[in-house]
Amino acid sequence: MRSDMRLRADSSANDITICSGRIRRVTLLILSVFILKVVTSCIDPVWDFDFSFNKITVRNLDNSGIYPTETDSDIMYAQAVAFTVTIADDIILASGVDRRSNDSFTGFTPASAESPEPRYYPLNRITGISIVTLEAMSAGIPAGTDVTGLFAACVSQFNTPGFLYIDSGELLSVIDRDYYPGEPSVTFQLFCMEEIAGNNVQFEINITLSDESTLSASTNLITLIRNE
Amino acid sequence: MRRYATIMLFLLPALAASSLLPAQGRLIEKKQASIWFGVRDITRDSLANGANLDFLNYLHSSDEMAEYQYLGLSAHLWFRGNWEADLKVAMYDDFAPTSLNIKAIWMPYKYLGFTAGFYSYPQLMNEFNMFHRISDEGWYGDTDSNFRQRRIHETGIMAGVVVPFSYRFIHLTLYMNGGISNLSRFSEKVTQKMINGNMKREIRYATKNSPALFFFPEAELGIDCCRIGGITLGFRGHASWYSVDRSVDYSRTTFEWTYDNPEQEEVANPAHRFSKFEFDAGLYLTW
Numbered sequence: 001m002r003s004d005m006r007l008r009a010d011s012s013a014n015d016i017t018i019c020s021g022r023i024r025r026v027t028l029l030i031l032s033v034f035i036l037k038v039v040t041s042c043i044d045p046v047w048d049f050d051f052s053f054n055k056i057t058v059r060n061l062d063n064s065g066i067y068p069t070e071t072d073s074d075i076m077y078a079q080a081v082a083f084t085v086t087i088a089d090d091i092i093l094a095s096g097v098d099r100r101s102n103d104s105f106t107g108f109t110p111a112s113a114e115s116p117e118p119r120y121y122p123l124n125r126i127t128g129i130s131i132v133t134l135e136a137m138s139a140g141i142p143a144g145t146d147v148t149g150l151f152a153a154c155v156s157q158f159n160t161p162g163f164l165y166i167d168s169g170e171l172l173s174v175i176d177r178d179y180y181p182g183e184p185s186v187t188f189q190l191f192c193m194e195e196i197a198g199n200n201v202q203f204e205i206n207i208t209l210s211d212e213s214t215l216s217a218s219t220n221l222i223t224l225i226r227n228e
Numbered sequence: 229m230r231r232y233a234t235i236m237l238f239l240l241p242a243l244a245a246s247s248l249l250p251a252q253g254r255l256i257e258k259k260q261a262s263i264w265f266g267v268r269d270i271t272r273d274s275l276a277n278g279a280n281l282d283f284l285n286y287l288h289s290s291d292e293m294a295e296y297q298y299l300g301l302s303a304h305l306w307f308r309g310n311w312e313a314d315l316k317v318a319m320y321d322d323f324a325p326t327s328l329n330i331k332a333i334w335m336p337y338k339y340l341g342f343t344a345g346f347y348s349y350p351q352l353m354n355e356f357n358m359f360h361r362i363s364d365e366g367w368y369g370d371t372d373s374n375f376r377q378r379r380i381h382e383t384g385i386m387a388g389v390v391v392p393f394s395y396r397f398i399h400l401t402l403y404m405n406g407g408i409s410n411l412s413r414f415s416e417k418v419t420q421k422m423i424n425g426n427m428k429r430e431i432r433y434a435t436k437n438s439p440a441l442f443f444f445p446e447a448e449l450g451i452d453c454c455r456i457g458g459i460t461l462g463f464r465g466h467a468s469w470y471s472v473d474r475s476v477d478y479s480r481t482t483f484e485w486t487y488d489n490p491e492q493e494e495v496a497n498p499a500h501r502f503s504k505f506e507f508d509a510g511l512y513l514t515w
Contacts, residue, residue, distance in 0.1 A: 064424045066371050079425035152426070152485050163371070163419040164428050167486050191426040193485060227366075227424050 047118035051184035053126065055090035056207055056215040058083050060222070061189060068189060078224040081192040087126070087175075087207055087215060088185030120184040126176040128208035129168070131190065134218065138197040147194075147203070154189045165191060199224055258306035259515055262464055266318065266508025267294035270351065273500040281359040283435065283476045284500040288352040296320060296351070298327060300508060310335040318349075318508075326350045326381070331403075333390055341390040343403060347444065348383040360418050360431070371419045378416070382472075384409025384442060397452035397462075405444040410437055411476060428485065435478040440499075442472040450512060460514040468506045475499040 061082035062071040068082055076082070131148045133141060141147060152165030155174045166174065168190075175186045190205075201222045207215040270289040275282060288295055300318035307313070311334055318327035331345035357376045361369030370376070386407030393400045416433045446468040452460050475497045482491045 063426055066368050066421050077424040079422065079427070082426055162487070163430050164483055164486050167488060193426065 047116045048179070049092065049118055049120050049184065050123055051089035051092045051120045052123045052211075053087050053089060053207070053209055053215065055088050056205065056217040057086045057088070058205055058217045058219050059086075060084075060220065063191065068191075074220045075223045075225060078197075078226050079195045081196060081201060081222065081224070082189060083203070083205075083219055084187060084189045085205055085217075086185055086187040088183075089120075092120075092184050117181050119179040119181055121179045122177075122184075123211075124213065125210040126172065126186075126207060127210050128206075129172055129175075130206045130208075131168075132204045132206070134202040134204055135200050135221075136198055137194065137201065141194075147192075150192060150194045151190045152193055153191070155186075156189070157187055196224055254308065256305050256307055260304040260512050262300075262302045262304075262510055262512035264300045264302070264464060264466065264508040264510025266298050266300055266466070266506055268296040268298065268349075269293055269505045270295045270502075271504070272502045275498060275500065277359060277363055280480075280495045280497060281356060281433070282497045282500075283353060283356055283433075283478075284474065284497070284502070286353050286356040286358070287502070288354050298508075299323075300327070300510070310341075312341075314345075320350075331386075331405075335390070335392070339391060339393065341392070342387070343390050343405060344387045345385070345405070346383075347386055347405075347407070347409070348381055350379050350381050353378045353380055356416065357418055360420065364420060366423055366425075368421045368423060369418075371421055376416075378414060380414060381412040382409050383412065386442075386444060388444075399448075399450040399452075401448040401450075403444075403446040403448075405446065407442055407444070408439055409442050409472060410439050411435075411474065413437060430483045430487075432481040432483075433478050434481075435476050438474050438476050440472050440474040442470060444468065444470045452514075458515050462512050462514065463509070464512045465509045466507070469503065470506075471501070471503040473499045473501050 060071050060074065060076065061068040061084050062073065062076070063080040063082040064077055068084075070084060129148065130146055131151055133145050133147045134143055136142045137145075137147065137150075141150075148168050151168045153168055153171040153174075154165050155171070158174060171188060175188055177186070180186055201224060202219055204216060204218045209215065270287065272284065272287050272289050274285050274289075277285075298318040298320055300316060302314070302316040304315075305313045311332070314329075314331040314333060316327075316329040317325045319325045327349040329345070329347050331343045333341050333343050335341035354377050355375065356378075357370035357372070359369075360367075363369070384407045386405040388403055388405035388407075390404075391402045393402075413435050415435075418431045418433075419428070420431070421428045446466065449465045450462050451464075452462040454461050477494070477496045480493045480495055482493075484491075
């Protein structure tokens with residue numbers, strides 16, 4: 001009776017030993033996979049893309065309030081003529097474009113708490129901006145005049161400047177960049193500093209690029225109203 | 229200023245309670261520590277708006293009695309050789325010990341002495357951007373929609389005479405102080421945009437030193453209530469009046485459209501009469 005009890009006790013002890021050995025091996029296996037995953041994920045994530053500016057879009061701004069808002073209306077106050085201009089690559093789709101480089105040595109997805117922001121490198125740099133009026137702004141400014149100097153600008157995408165605008169002469173140095181974070185485009189706002197004498201106004205905005213191409217867009221014909 | 233005040237807050241009770249300075253006939257002959265609660269009422273000129281922003285029009289003041297309430301601690305030390313020191317620290321509900329009234333007192337006569345000291349207290353300046361909102365028609369006077377408030381400190385040095393009087397358990401002390409004080413300098417910015425227009429401008433103010441003479445009489449009443457061992461417990465009351473004529477001048481820089489080519493002006497404002505009345509009451513221990 002006593003020997004039976006001892007046999008049963010030994011059998012239980014063996015089962016526990018086998019069981020704990022299996023747990024240890026499974027845990028080690030999971031840990032190894034996890035460490036392998038972590039090690040292979042520790043790469044410098046590269047999200048660089050090349051792109052070309054090939055599209056320009058101009059939209060009207062309602063700047064009668066404190067902050068400008070985009071509007072579909074073609075009516076503006078004579079002292080608040082403003083537009084927003086976007087230059088972009090219309091073709092690029094981030095998901096379908098190969099990365100500029102990929103240093104990862106495995107097929108693992110880089111691990112990160114936050115996805116890295118892609119950088120878009122322009123193949124054609126912005127070299128010039130000009131604004132030409134298509135309507136006479138006043139007796140001294142007939143249609144066809146280059147009125148770039150009559151505009152101030154704001155590039156909120158790059159947090160410049162503070163509350164005030166930048167001179168249109170400084171605009172080029174702000175929007176011509178080595179790369180554009182987040183999206184293959186740059187948007188800036190143009191604000192006419194001159195009170196326009198006529199009842200209508202229309203502008204053509206020309207962007208010259210380093211590949212000697214030019215992107216042009218005209219604003220809609222804007223009807224001007226005056227403060228009472 | 230705040231750091232200095234904090235040091236004083238800890239120094240006061242430490243000095244008063246120090247056993248290293250025995251009260252029996254050596255350096256400090258008698259000590260008093262007090263705690264009190266007080267109110268401060270501000271009366272100031274509000275001049276009509278002119279061409280320039282006058283910051284003193286916007287010092288916090290209301291028709292109600294007592295714009296500010298404060299908690300205070302003080303110590304009064306009687307040194308050997310007719311010298312005394314009076315140190316008062318007060319704080320608003322933020323418990324920052326920013327109000328200071330520190331005096332050294334020399335008593336060559338029983339009923340007449342001389343004082344010299346330092347005085348500082350903070351006050352609020354509210355909604356000074358209202359000047360632009362009211363005056364600048366056709367503009368969003370200040371695009372900053374936040375409540376504009378600034379704390380400024382009036383700091384000065386003073387001297388005067390003191391007349392103490394004691395009868396049995398009643399102690400009355402009159403101080404006649406005068407001195408020169410300065411309002412702390414500050415910078416402010418107002419951003420504006422034309423209504424229905426593109427034009428923007430930014431106006432930056434930088435105030436200058438504004439020294440002015442002030443008159444500051446005080447009256448202090450103490451009533452001994454009971455005595456336990458060598459310690460006397462009493463009630464105290466203190467009232468003061470502070471009067472000054474001051475103007476705040478500044479330089480104003482105006483940027484239009486861009487941050488290039490600012491216009492700079494020096495602005496001199498008219499003097500304002502300003503006064504404050506304080507009353508506080510509390511308890512003291514003397515030993």
